[in-house]
Amino acid sequence: MIKLRSKRSISKLGNGNKATSPAEKDCRSFTEVKWELRPGGMLVQKRESNLGEGDGLITIRVTTVSKWHDISIESTSTFGELKMILSLVTSLEPREQRLLFKGKERDDSEFLHMIGVKDKDKVLLLEDPVLKEKKLLGLARGQTFNNPCCTISV
Incomplete structure (x- = not known):
């Protein structure tokens, strides 16, 4: 900032030739x-805000299906920066995360304060279903190829 x-x-309010007091x-x-x-x-x-000078930190409660996290972040941060912080707390990469605020998915480039995120607001964190499915398919394929009891002929 x-x-x-x-x-x-x-500007002077039209008071004509009246004398003005020092306070006026x-x-x-x-x-x-x-x-x-x-x-x-x-x-x-x-x-004008209730926050002190230079105090732009807000606390956001990020909820998943089974857990919640209280994250302190600057109000002028982006949703992409929030995803980076959440990747440290959760095991999800930022590209695997979908953040919803007030029922809408938010882009990484959108600013928290411009969207209206305030102190103690809630944001919903979901795992991207497409990437989740790809990850599960990759794990399933990896198990069949590496399983010594099964032989796969190509």
């Missing part, structure tokens, strides 16, 4: 605007 400071002038002068003079650079490259005014 890039922090830029700029000053925004607030302070309010109208300048207000500080904080800017942030979004992952897409857009420079926008910083949103």
Whole structure:
């Protein structure tokens, strides 16, 4: 995140020739605007949030069929980066994983905060059924070829 400071002038409200108090002068003079650079490259005014300065970590509960994992990750990370972390926790490679959030499968290039993933949200992790089937077929073929009691003629 890039922090830029700029000053925004607030125009005078038509108060005619009335005298203004010092408090009104302070309010109208300048207000500080904080800017942030979004992952897409857009420079926008910083949103107010409950998180502290520089604290962008969120905790996501990733559930599988039988287990769940609490993962702490930056909110500006991508689903691909989440898959890399999950590959360390589970035995699944990132290409074997399918991540679903709010009922939709998410691409590796999508950012968590842009999709709306917030702290303590849940993401569903499924194993890709096509790769799972290929893996099982490969194991079944490997067992028949390596089995010394069976002879296979080609």
